Every structure is written in structure tokens, then in C-alpha cells.
Amino acid sequence: MQKTFAIAACALGFSLSAWAGAAYAHHAFAAEFDANKPVNFKGTITKMEWINPHTWLHVLVKGPNGTAQNWAIEAGTPNVLFRRGFTKQSLLPGTEIVIDGYQAKDGSHRANGRDLTFADGRKLFLGSSGTGAPYELQRTK
Amino acid sequence: MLVGFFSWLGDTDWSSGLHGSQYAYSIIESLHVWTLALFFGTVAMFDLRLLGLSMRNVPVSEVVDRLLPWTIAAFAIMVITGSLLFFAIPLRSFQNLFFRFKMILLIAAALNIWLFHARVYPGIAAWDSAAVPPRRVRLAGGISLALWTCIVISGRMIAYNWFDCDRQPQADIINFLTSCVASAPDLASVAGQ
Structure with a gap:
């Protein structure tokens, strides 16, 4: 009886923590991205995916040796970006930007975006709070 | 084919x-x-x-009378909202390993409910007031608790794109289970999830 109760309690606790997570983060930053792999580059927006639960910015980045790479940058929800003053139309293809973020753990050309800077110096914080992303830390160069 | 249908569905204006x-x-x-919390709680x-x-001195029939309306109401809202979430991202959800696992578990849970109401519950008079019901009643309760726990966990895992079609290479068995057609890896171009 004690054992049955212990198992039931464990199962309950596990599922409780499972849905508590669902309420505020879609996937934890640490599950996908590496805080020790910061990226910083200049690029041109090729596509903006204004979708839930995360928006994605597709950026063409010119490498130092002239090669071009496609990067996908994860950002907050449409609602989060909207509250910061951005709409679907703010990040049109062709816009030149600088991206600060953290690369995916698997080494692919994906990153969790932190800051986006326009040519005129305006900044947009891309992150969604509560994901565990190191968004408060300013990267030291 | 379903992949084609869900691909079309995802391109509709409403989706x-x-x-x-x-x-x-x-x-x-x-x-x-929220309704999941109410549903799983009851x-x-x-x-x-x-x-x-729990509630060992309360007759099982009374627990049913008090809790079941809340369970059913919460379940109805969960099915509606869950379907809408699927409708918003149909193709990716359909090919998601955890989503498929969750659907299979849901069928198993439905089967368990049906078995309980068809085979176990009609004999309730004999154990309605028992502090600890007979083994097969306990078995039905245990299976239900285990299944719904796993359903909640797999539902949570749908958000993770570890086995998504746009992340190749994957093991053949994964691509089979998710009906993915593996193409050349191009991780950056289709990262949206």
C-alpha cells in the first residue's frame, strides 16, 4: 500500500511539473540553445515567420570569406514582439540588421535571438522572458 | 494522403x-x-x-457524482482547444513523434474508460462503500492514472522539435514513425515550429 501510494505520488508530481512548464515556456532555452555559443553577425532579412509559439527571422549572413549562409533566428511570440512595438511589417525582407544571439546546441545555423539592431541604431529585444535564455547578460567582447 | 491534406489545411487563411x-x-x-489542470485533477x-x-469513507458513487461533471466539462474544452491548436499547426503536429504517441495513448485511455463503464462499474453495489475496492477496480484506476500522466507528458513534449522532419539526418525508424521524407539537410531554411 505504501509503495502504491509512493508510485502514485511520483506520477502525480511528475505530471504536475510537466504542465507547470507548459504554462510559461514552450521549450526551455537550454534544451535547444547553448549560452556558451554566442553569435553576432550582420545580415539581411530574407523572411519573417510571424508565428506562434515563436517567431522566426531568416537572415542571409555574409561570411568573412565572401560566402553567404542562411541563419534562422528564434524570437518571442508575435504578441511579445507586438508589445515591444513591432508588427509583421517591421521586419521586411531586405532589411539590414545586426543580430546578437546564441547558437543551437546541434551546431546548425539556428540561434536564439537576443538583440536585433537596425542600421540606424534602433534596438529590438527579441527574447521571450522566462525561457531561461541569458537575456540579462550583456555579452562581453 | 494525409500529409498532403494537412499541408493544404495549414495554408488556409484560418489556419x-x-x-x-x-x-x-x-x-x-x-x-x-487550465482545463487540463481541472481535468487531470478530478x-x-x-x-x-x-x-x-483518497476519500476512503466516501462512497465511490458519490465521488463520481461530484467530480464527473467537472471532468466532462473540462474534457470538452480540452478537446475543442486541442483541436484548434492542431488546426493552427496541422502538418508539423501530424508528423510530430510525441503527438502521435499522445494520440495512441488517448485511444488506450478511451478503451480503459469504456472497459471500466461496461465491465467494472455495473457491479458497483458490491464495493461502493469499500475503503479499498477490489483488485480489478484498483487496476482500472491505476491504469487510468498512468495513462493520463503519460498523455500530459507527451503533450508537453510536442513543443520539442528533436524529431521533426526538418531536422535530418534522423534514424530510419524515426522517419518511418513520423512519415517524414528525408531530404538533404537544410536546417536553417525551415526552422519554424
């Missing part, structure tokens, strides 16, 4: 509108999680009663 919505998607998702209390672990 992509919901996917890119300012408020609707987050409200629907919140509703899904299910767990009932299952624990069947296991003889």
Missing part, C-alpha cells in the same frame, strides 16, 4: 491566421492548460479513490 495571431493562439493554449482524485488512497 495560418491562428498560427500568426496576436492573442488567439495564446488564449487557446492557456485555456487548454481524474486523479477519482482514480485515487478507486485505488483506495
